[in-house]
Amino acid sequence: xxxxxxxxxxxxxxxxxxxxxxxxxxxxxxxxxxxxxxxxxxxxxxxxxxxxxxxxxxxxxxxxxxxxxxxxxxxxxxxxxxxxxxxxxxxxxxxxxxxxxxxxxxxxxxxxxxxxxxxxxxxxxxxxxxxxxxxxxxxxxxxxxxxxxxxxxxxxxxxxxxxxxxxxxxxxxxxxxxxxxxxxxxxxxxxxxxxxxxxxxxxxxxxxxxxxxxxxxxxxxxxxxxxxxxxxxxxxxxxxxxxxxxxxxxxxxxxxxxxxxxxxxxxxxxxxxxxxxxxxxxxxxxxx
Numbered sequence: 001x002x003x004x005x006x007x008x009x010x011x012x013x014x015x016x017x018x019x020x021x022x023x024x025x026x027x028x029x030x031x032x033x034x035x036x037x038x039x040x041x042x043x044x045x046x047x048x049x050x051x052x053x054x055x056x057x058x059x060x061x062x063x064x065x066x067x068x069x070x071x072x073x074x075x076x077x078x079x080x081x082x083x084x085x086x087x088x089x090x091x092x093x094x095x096x097x098x099x100x101x102x103x104x105x106x107x108x109x110x111x112x113x114x115x116x117x118x119x120x121x122x123x124x125x126x127x128x129x130x131x132x133x134x135x136x137x138x139x140x141x142x143x144x145x146x147x148x149x150x151x152x153x154x155x156x157x158x159x160x161x162x163x164x165x166x167x168x169x170x171x172x173x174x175x176x177x178x179x180x181x182x183x184x185x186x187x188x189x190x191x192x193x194x195x196x197x198x199x200x201x202x203x204x205x206x207x208x209x210x211x212x213x214x215x216x217x218x219x220x221x222x223x224x225x226x227x228x229x230x231x232x233x234x235x236x237x238x239x240x241x242x243x244x245x246x247x248x249x250x251x252x253x254x255x256x257x258x259x260x261x262x263x264x265x266x267x268x269x270x271x272x273x274x275x276x277x278x279x280x281x282x283x284x285x286x287x288x
Contacts, residue, residue, distance in 0.1 A: 008070045010037040019056040093277040096125040098134035098146030102242040107288035114287040144278045145268040158267040165241040166260045167253040171233045183257040184210040191217040191235035203238040
């Protein structure tokens with residue numbers, strides 16, 4: 001340990017315990033060693049920190065002013081050692097993540113890239129599924145954490161991440177593209193391309209609320225396949241904005257007449273029982 005840090009600890013302990021003898025017992029030093037370290041500190045700083053007496057030691061005015069700073073240095077050093085030990089414990093490990101496709105495509109690469117800069121030897125296992133499947137995997141312990149639509153149906157800890165708009169996706173030149181906002185009733189008159197996975201619940205709920213039924217002509221579990229179909233003029237769709245971030249030529253998007261959003265977050269069973277790797281991973285969600 002750095003000699004200055006030893007002196008700071010001796011000073012703080014002597015004040016806390018009220019004597020050099022008791023401070024020595026707490027620090028596992030000799031009484032003379034504690035006395036010498038504090039005397040050295042006073043000589044280096046040119047200040048008297050403690051008043052010595054038969055009953056023990058008391059802070060001087062200068063000592064009282066400096067004690068909070070000394071304690072802060074000792075506390076920060078303890079935090080540093082704790083973090084170093086944690087990082088040593090993260091030399092290896094596995095994080096199992098459940099995700100729907102758009103979060104896996106647009107969020108995870110950025111998060112993992114930044115996480116790997118600090119923890120390069122952590123491994124990852126990704127399971128793709130719909131909202132219900134991901135919740136079930138979390139409850140069963142099949143994944144450590146998972147991206148979800150909030151609120152979650154089951155009991156689990158969650159963190160809200162952001163709202164994601166649902167947009168009408170049209171081929172360029174489509175008559176509805178001339179509208180700034182599109183009513184659901186107009187969509188039901190067009191061939192509809194349905195994303196058939198957990199994210200299709202978002203579109204179907206929109207039709208359900210308006211008590212209308214889309215003319216489904218094509219279903220796919222791949223959002224990019226749906227985009228390709230729209231681009232080729234085979235129909236229109238409603239997709240989360242997150243899916244559209246990669247961009248696609250020949251496609252335009254418009255808001256619904258009544259804006260609709262999905263609330264996205266991440267969930268896990270219990271924070272206390274989560275591995276250190278998972279807890280640290282949560283700190284990197286901001287890089288999505």
